[in-house]
Amino acid sequence: MKITVFGIGYVGLVQAAVLADAGHQVCCVDVDAQKIEKLKQGSIPIYEPGLTPLVKEHYEAGLLHFTTDAAEGVKFGEVQFIAVGTPPDEDGSADLKYVLAVANTIATHMDDYKIVVDKSTVPVGTADKVANTIAATLAARDAVIASAAKQSSAGTQPFAVVSNPEFLKEGAAVADCMSPDRIVIGIRPGDDEEHITKVMRELYAPFNRNHDRMIFMDARSAELTKYAANCMLATKISFMNEMANIAEQVGxxxxxxxxxxxxxxxxxxxxxxxxxxxxxxxxxxxxxxxxxxxxxxxxxxxxxxxxxxxxxxxxxxxxxxxxxxxxxxxxxxxxxxxxxxxxxxxxxxxxxxxxxxxxxxxxxxxxxxxxxxxxxxxxxxxxxxxxxxxxxxxxxxxxxxxxxxxxxxxxxxxxxxxxxxxxxxxxxxxxxxxxxxxxxxxxxxxxxxxxxxxxxxxxxxxx
Structure with missing residues (x-):
């Protein structure tokens, strides 16, 4: 398959390299021209065991492509991953400006059906915000785009937005991506579930062979699943630290x-x-x-x-x-x-x-x-x-x-x-x-x- 990944940071680069390792063709898009040039030269911006040889091998083999040209990236793949950062805002809430900027970019340049995949960690309701952004930009363009999706209750749409959170551990991200515990796919009500399921199963087939790791649910549940998982692990850590503090006091x-x-x-x-x-x-x-x-x-x-x-x-x-x-x-x-x-x-x-x-x-x-x-x-x-x-x-x-x-x-x-x-x-x-x-x-x-x-x-x- 041809896949585009927007945002070549920690999540995006690991996901792109592992997808290329499975045989997919991946176009990596980032606004940082210096980072893109360094990647082309084999210089990896982060330290993650196993990542550097994977990127070098598949870039040289032509399965990984790096560019700053957003239009090229949008044209490249039916599946468009959004893997940009969601830094905390002043009040601690996730800042979605980069996610929505990519959604706008995709809508600005798309001329055929796209499945837009939220890979970034995003709050509940983000898939709907991404969909609304894409729809508004297409309307402003007065774009008429042929849809590959089948007729659904919401009518024929030229795009779908899917929540597909990552569950990677830093220091073991490549291994986690290659052998995931689960692959969560969240589909928005009204999007063409049958077509999305078919495409996402094809995309993740190389990582889903021994037993079915794919869990399909609604998009909002998928978005909450990511936060719930990390918050549960954080809770275990803080609980144990609380017990350690008590242990210090009671001997x-x-x-x-x-x-x-x-x-x-x-x-x-x-x-x-x-x-x-x-x-x-x-x-x-x-x-x-x-x-x-x-x-x-x-x-x-x-x-x-x-x-x-x-x-x-x-x-x-x-x-x-x-x-x-x-x-x-x-x-x-x-x-x-x-x-x-x-x-x-x-x-x-x-x-x-x-x-x-x-x-x-x-x-x-x-x-x-x-x-x-x-x-x-x-x-x-x-x-x-x-x-x-x-x-x-x-x-x-x-x-x-x-x-x-x-x-x-x-x-x-x-x-x-x-x-x-x-x-x-x-x-x-x-x-x-x-x-x-x-x-x-x-x-x-x-x-x-x-x-x-x-x-x-x-x-x-x-x-």
């Missing part, structure tokens, strides 16, 4: 609690690891957006607001441990920081716990020596050059002259460090572990003061 070890509740198959072990708060491009934004959606209809979403509040508070924990250890005197101290990205296998620092920690340290006059396997350039881009931030070439280099070590991201090469080296290099033998990588008893045996989330010296029984 319990949250790791034992995690094992005890995770063994219950109704709960399971996924997303019940306490830490320094969730971040990235999805959970914070999607929780906020669903809260604003609920507020907009007059519903007080108490659970979601609590999830968000716990997460904001959790990002203050690492600074709090340091402040406690140094008796509220961090001015002039140098803190070694391992991990900048919000999670391993990505260079994404959006809403990362490292940012909250560094900014808190800088506010009291402390210095940071940081290392991350992938996010150093991103950190430099965000913060620029400053005297109180030193990006080091190795994790060991961060230790020299530092007063303490903080672990913000659970990269695999942080899991088995040389503790004797850590102890010898630090001015104070203290580790603040935001990801609970080590055993408190082992750290005690090595003479290292160890603060973790609901473990180690963080636990101070009050009852």
């Amino acid at each position: 319990a070890d949250i790791e034992n609690v995690r094992k005890g509740i995770g063994s219950d198959t109704r709960i399971g072990y996924q997303f019940i690891y306490p830490g320094a708060g969730y971040g990235g491009s999805c959970f914070p934004k999607d929780v906020q957006a669903l809260i604003r959606t609920a507020d907009g209809i007059g519903y007080n979403s108490q659970i979601l607001k609590a999830v968000e509040a716990v997460n904001y508070r959790q990002k203050e924990k690492l600074f709090g441990y340091l402040n406690h250890y140094f008796n509220n005197d961090l001015a002039g101290k140098t803190i070694a920081l391992w991990g900048l990205s919000f999670k391993p296998k990505t260079d994404d620092m959006r809403e990362a716990s490292s940012r909250a920690l560094m900014e808190a340290l800088w506010s009291v006059g402390a210095n940071v020596q940081a290392y991350d396997p992938e996010a150093m350039e991103e950190c430099q881009r965000i913060y620029g050059s400053r005297d109180d931030l030193h990006l080091m070439g190795t994790k060991e280099a961060t230790l020299k002259g530092a007063d303490a070590l903080v672990i913000c991201t659970e990269w695999p090469n942080f899991r088995a460090p040389d503790f004797d080296l850590i102890k010898s290099q630090l001015s104070n033998p203290v580790i603040v572990d935001g990801r609970n990588l080590f055993d408190p008893q082992v750290m005690q045996g090595k003479g290292i003061a160890y603060y973790a989330i609901g473990r180690g010296l963080s636990v101070e029984p009050k009852i």
Whole structure:
């Protein structure tokens, strides 16, 4: 099939590359001319395992095409993916200006039937807004477009709008796209369900072979499904962080609690690891957006607001441990920081716990020596050059002259460090572990003061 993808960011590029890998021809459209030129040269704008070779291979094979020419993209495919960003507005709601701009662009240039697929994460009702935008632009053009759709209760239409949310995990996006847990297709009432179903089944056939992963529903349910999924996962994280905070007060070890509740198959072990708060491009934004959606209809979403509040508070924990250890005197101290990205296998620092920690340290006059396997350039881009931030070439280099070590991201090469080296290099033998990588008893045996989330010296029984 011939497919067009508008918006060659994280979601759009991964989706385009995987569709090309399945044998589809994909035209990738983006307004950023510099990004398009770099992609043609084999330079990938994001770090995602497995993505670079996939893009290079299929661009060279002619299955991937990159352009800034919107008219070319619209003409190319019957299926038009919208995968542009939906950044949070000032009030936290999702900003749809880029989505609706693409809808207008498609309507401006289309001369035959199109299925427009919302791949971006969008609030409930967006498919209808996209359809209204397309219809209004076509009317303004006074366009007469032959429809490939069959006669439906709403009459013959020259387009359909489908909600097809993505469920990708950063760091595993290529694998998730190739082997999805589910493929949700939301169809608007009145659009030609039979034709849309046929086309979308053909599109996703290469990823739907072992068993039927496709779930068809109405568009509004599909839009809510995306938000509900991310908010449920965020809720599990905040719940476990709340339990870790309680564990610290009552003298319990949250790791034992995690094992005890995770063994219950109704709960399971996924997303019940306490830490320094969730971040990235999805959970914070999607929780906020669903809260604003609920507020907009007059519903007080108490659970979601609590999830968000716990997460904001959790990002203050690492600074709090340091402040406690140094008796509220961090001015002039140098803190070694391992991990900048919000999670391993990505260079994404959006809403990362490292940012909250560094900014808190800088506010009291402390210095940071940081290392991350992938996010150093991103950190430099965000913060620029400053005297109180030193990006080091190795994790060991961060230790020299530092007063303490903080672990913000659970990269695999942080899991088995040389503790004797850590102890010898630090001015104070203290580790603040935001990801609970080590055993408190082992750290005690090595003479290292160890603060973790609901473990180690963080636990101070009050009852």
